[in-house]
Amino acid sequence: MAFYKSISINNNTTAYFWKITEDFNTLFRAVQLKDTSLTRLEKMKSESHQKGFLAVRMLLQHLGYSDFDLYYDENGKPHLRSNNRHTEPVEVSISHSFDFSCICISTDSFVGIDIEIMKTKILRIAPRFMDTKHLENLSELDQIEKATVIWGIKESIFKIKNEQGISFPDHIFEDPFLLSDSRCDAELRFNNKIEKFDIQFYKVEDYIFVAALPKQ
Template sequence: MPFFKEIIIDGCARVLLWKIEEDFNVLFRAVSLKDVSLARLEGMKSESHQKGFICVRMLLQHCGYTDFDLYYDELGKPHLNDGTHISISHSFDFSAIVLSDANIGLDIEQIKEKVLRIAPRFMDVSHLENLSEAEQMRKATVVWGVKEAVFKLKNEVGISFPEHIFEDQFQLTDKEGTAQLHFNNTIEQYSFFFEEVENYMLVCVKELFS
């Protein structure tokens, strides 16, 4: 199953997902890669990571771009040559990209029990009170995704998940919320959107301007 789903956020951002089910060779033959991308692909030890990398390029092709339209800055943040903002994520069975006219961050994570064991390291665990274990796993995965997406959007060295990124209270039924980045003596406001896709949590973050 190739292209999986498109989600429009606030009419200004397109999230696209690819469910990775194809054989590596089938995927590899379906994309054109520039030399630097080919070298990066060959350096990956895991076939799962290789497939995720290629499926990001499949999503680009679905939108009318190619690998030759994509480049990374010195901190590893992706950009498109035409100025459209892009964020990229992949996790096991899914690759995802978001395209927007404004700076934006994206993360997709598999919902796993491990997130509860590490939750005290990255979030305020009071957010998990009065929830079943399954709900705690889902909510903690949303919070992790919010912090990953803010980190990708801001793209600055030194940002700490527990010390600098704070999410406001939200309910799983909301499918959205707000968060702040306290960094370099400034406070920046963000909105986030989340959606459960099979056993994964997709999170998209954009900056709020006053």
């Protein structure tokens, strides 16, 4: 399948989605990879992970970038170089899960994203990363959805900060919210500092997509 859809987070920030229906060989033939990316791809043991990796490059090409514009810093955070089509500096975040790959590009803010398929197993691990009081008085389906949103909130904020020592349950906190809200506030309390974030979340088929932006 080609490009799936985009979601406007704000006037300067957009998330782009690729639904992966292609086989590995189709994706591999459709992208150009630099040597370091080819080495990373060859080391991946899961074909699902490989296809997610390649679909990210398909999205980049769809948007006028390429794998050669994408690089990672020493902490593993992705960045995009300017090119002939895109001269303005941008911030980028990347996520993929099973049938979806996603990138989010912002021209005026750091951004972190996460996309996760909803699975019942998240309820078993929820006490490890969140206050399970957030799940009280909900049906099992709503518990799964809300726990997936909360995981995505914490993962998205971590992607922005990417600092060693940050703990999901101990340092990242979301304000109470309803699933119908589609947004909430969250905080990172770490190293004697409090940083606030705007959160948006969406259902994309059987997946939850979350985007975090630092409050201006």
